[in-house]
Every structure is written in C-alpha cells, then in structure tokens.
Amino acid sequence: MTVATPFRGRITQTRVLHSEWLKITTIRSTYITGALTVAVMIALAIVTCWGQAGHYASMPADLKAHWDPASWSEIGFSFSQLSIGVLGVLTITGEYSSGMIRATLGAVPKRWPVLEAKAAVFGIAAFVLNVAACLGAFYAGQAMLAGKHIGTTLSSPGVAREVFGTALYVTLAGLFGVALGALVRSTPGGISCLMGILTILPLIARGLPDSWYNAIAPYLPSNAGTAITRLYHTPHTLYPWPGMGLFALYVVGTFAVAVVLLKRRDA
C-alpha cells in the first residue's frame, strides 16, 4: 500500500473544530431544523402580531401601559428552544446511537477537545441562525403592528436586548441540549431531560405554595434565561442579565460534569 499523498499531521484544537464543522454541515437534519426554526419564528410572529393588532384598541389600560411589541414578535422562541435544543442533543447522541462516537474518540483519544469543539461549532452556528430568525421575526411582526402605529424599533430602549437576548437564550438552550446529550448519551433520554428542565419544571413548580413558588421559580433555568425576552420587569423574576448569567451557569455546570464523565466512562 503505497502512499501517493505525503502528509504529516497531529491533532490540534483547530483541526478538531474543522472536523466538527464538517460533521454538522454534512447532516441533513441541521438544514431542516434550521429552516424550520426560522420559518416557525417568522410565521408565529406574523400571526400573533396580526392578532394583537386587532385586539389592541379594546385592551385594558394596564396592559397598554406594559405594551411590549418586540416580545410578541419573538413569541416563537418557545418552539425554537425545543427545535434547537433537540438539534443540540442530537449532535452528540446521534454519534452514540450510530456508533460514530467510537470512531470520533478513536481519532481524538483525549476526548475533551471533541466536546469543546462540538459546543463551539454548534454554539456559533446556532447563534448566527437564531439572530437571523429573531431579526426576521422582529421585522415581520412589527410590520403587522405598523398599521396601528403600535410597533417599535430596534433602537428603542431595551428592544435590541429583547431581540438579541432571545437569540442568545435559544442558543444556550441548544448548548444545554449538547451538554445533556453528552451526559445521558441517549437521544430519547437527552430530549426528555431538556424538555423536562425547560418546559415541565416551571409547570410543576406552579403546584407549590405561593411562598415556595416565589422563592424557587425565578431560579429555574428557563425562567431565569427568559427574563431577557421581556421589556418590563415583573415581580418574582430575575433581571435580564443576572437571569441570563444564571442560565449560562446551569449550562456551563452541566458541561463540566459531562466533560468529567466523558473522560472517565468507557466509550
């Protein structure tokens, strides 16, 4: 077996990043999920803002006082957090279910560069996609409100924070999916964990006595992370950036456990 192409290589973090970039861009589900996320964000913005424009005149004064047109535009994020979250889970559990992980970890036996590269590649791609989705949803939604002159602009106070903050929240939800996927190593398990934490946990908490709920609810991952998606602060919620910081801590903490286990467990 002669080698016609001479080459010398060693593992570098940049090369592992390139490998993970190739992985994410050579799978059809990446494009389908991405397109679906943008489409649903924009479609929900159009439908919801069109509906709100119709209601606005008959709204009570206190609701008008807290009128938050940008958040109506971004209403689709509750779908995006799941679609992007599931894609995040799949970036790692897809390797476990197919057996690809053995080839991956065989090529990069130090292991943690793989998870690091996956998180970086996924995080950057998801953020770019979600910024596009959130901006698209913002302009589409505001176009529906423009006729009644009840829309807003990106340069209004707090609006850019809401729009880009929503993109950041959804990106972190996706990274949470990557971390949970690495932790549980199974697609159904990873998706269940992610949905349980982001959507079911806040619902369960509602069953608690008020004093308990008020003490606990602000610190639940999705409650903390979504504070940034609202213009006005409401009682018993965190402020936007502290909330986002706490959500990021949950994600980073989960990653830390996943890295330790990835190093220790048999592949």
Added chain:
Amino acid sequence: MLEAISLTKRYGSTKAVDDLTFTVRPGTVTGFLGPNGAGKSTTMRMLIGLDVPTEGRATVDGRSYADHPAPLHEVGAMLEARAIHPGRSARNHLRTLAATHGIPAARVDEVIELVGLRSVATRRAGGFSLGMAQRLGIAAALLGDPGTLILDEPVNGLDPEGVLWIRTLLKNLAAEGRTVFVSSHLMSEMALTADHLVIIGRGRLIADCSVEEFTRRSAKNTVLVRTPDAARLRDHLTSPDVTVDDDENRDLIISGLTSEQIGRIAAELHIALYQLTDQVASLEEAFMEQTKDATEYQAVS
C-alpha cells in the same frame, strides 16, 4: 508493536479480561482468537483507549494510545463496521475523521479507491450493506497510513471475493513491516491469514504462539486404519496410552501410536491393511480442543 501488560477489565463481579499479557510484533499478521464472549473486543477497545482497563495497561510503540500526538498515524482501528452516522456519505465520514489530523482530502479519495468504494462514496452510509460498511471501516483504519492496524472481525459480512481481498491486504500490510492484529472467530480463516496467534478464553490467555506450533502442540493427531481384520488388530493395540475408536465404517481411528508402529504390529500379526493414513488436526479442531473448557456459551450435547 502492541503490548498488553496484565490487562484486566472487570464489569461488576465478572472479569471480561483477566490479567492478559501479550505482545503483537511488526511484520506479521497476528490472529486474535477466542470463542464468543472471550473478551476479544474489550481487549481491542482497551488497546486504543476506548475502554479504561481496571488494572494493567496497553501500549502502542511504548506509550499509551492517547498519549500519541497523532494517534491516527500510529494505529488504524476498525472495531465495529457500523461506526458511521447513517445520514452521512462515506466520503464525508472519512473527511470528518481526516480533518482531526489535517489529513488532506486527496488521501481520503485514495483510501476510498483502495477499498473499492469509489462508486458509492457520495451515497448515504445508512444504505450500505454490511460488506460495504466493512470496507468503509477498513478505509477509515488506513486513513492515517498507520504503522499498526487493529481490526475486529474484518471478514464478517464479506463475500468470498472480499474475504480474499482482506487476506491479501493484511498480508501485504504486514509485509510492509506493519503490525497487524486481527480478531476472528473463524479459525479456518486465521489458518490462511495469520502467522502468529494470540488465543484467549474467558478473558484469559490460552496460547501465544505461531500457527504451526499451536496445531502441533494441541494436535490430537490420529491414524486411520482400514483392515478386514479390525477386531483382531484392535485386541493387540491395547495399552493405557493408546485409544482406538471405530467409526461406522468399522475403520479404526488410533491415537497414541504412529503409523509406522501400527504398520509393524500389523505385519507381525499378518494382518492385511487396506489403508494407513496420518490424520493431522486442523486449526479449527485444535482450537476447539484448547478452548472447550473456556467457552462461555456452549450447547449441551
């Protein structure tokens, strides 16, 4: 060169691999044999750091696999054929692995050509037959032009032409001075491919020797005798070291005596012999003989 030093893997209370020590040398094909569940795959996984040994260690050219700065250039491994995302094409699968070491795309096309997958290289790997997946696994193992190859059951699912191809490939790789370590449960295949054998049963080392030595050492060599006077000959062959069986044709199968000794005894007794044949145990039989106590799953007969 691959080295296993007191390699042990325990799952709960069962030892999948038990204090295994052996060396796989360059320039030869070393067959890794054992009944199902003997611990072959676990041992191979420990060699490339996928499983962490409970005790002992495994090294590639003196250091552990993970400590090599460019592991794909040291060891090419195929541990399971279906280690591919079903939605990715063969070429893209190899590109993702090559990228980790900066191996150029031209090398990817070269190994695709080498394993004969060019016509299907851009098809989704999910639709591959076992034989095609096996070839893709071998392409991945060859990607880094490694000095050592570790292949788990490479002939599984291949057609006769594919089996011949693998056999020639392995021999050529060894002839180039590479270390080739191949597991199989097909003794007959190993007899044709391997020069050296490492045999395990229930995680323990049973034999580490050349193919000829293994056959000779464990051989239940017998002599087949066909004679019209079987009963009389039989009566004169009784001794503690000699066993005589007669098969359904009333031929005698004798162990413990050479064909010369039997011929002389028959001549002295004036017994006519129609046939006097040495029967050498095949590798398959020798393997069965050696591992029968170490077989984890055995049919009761």
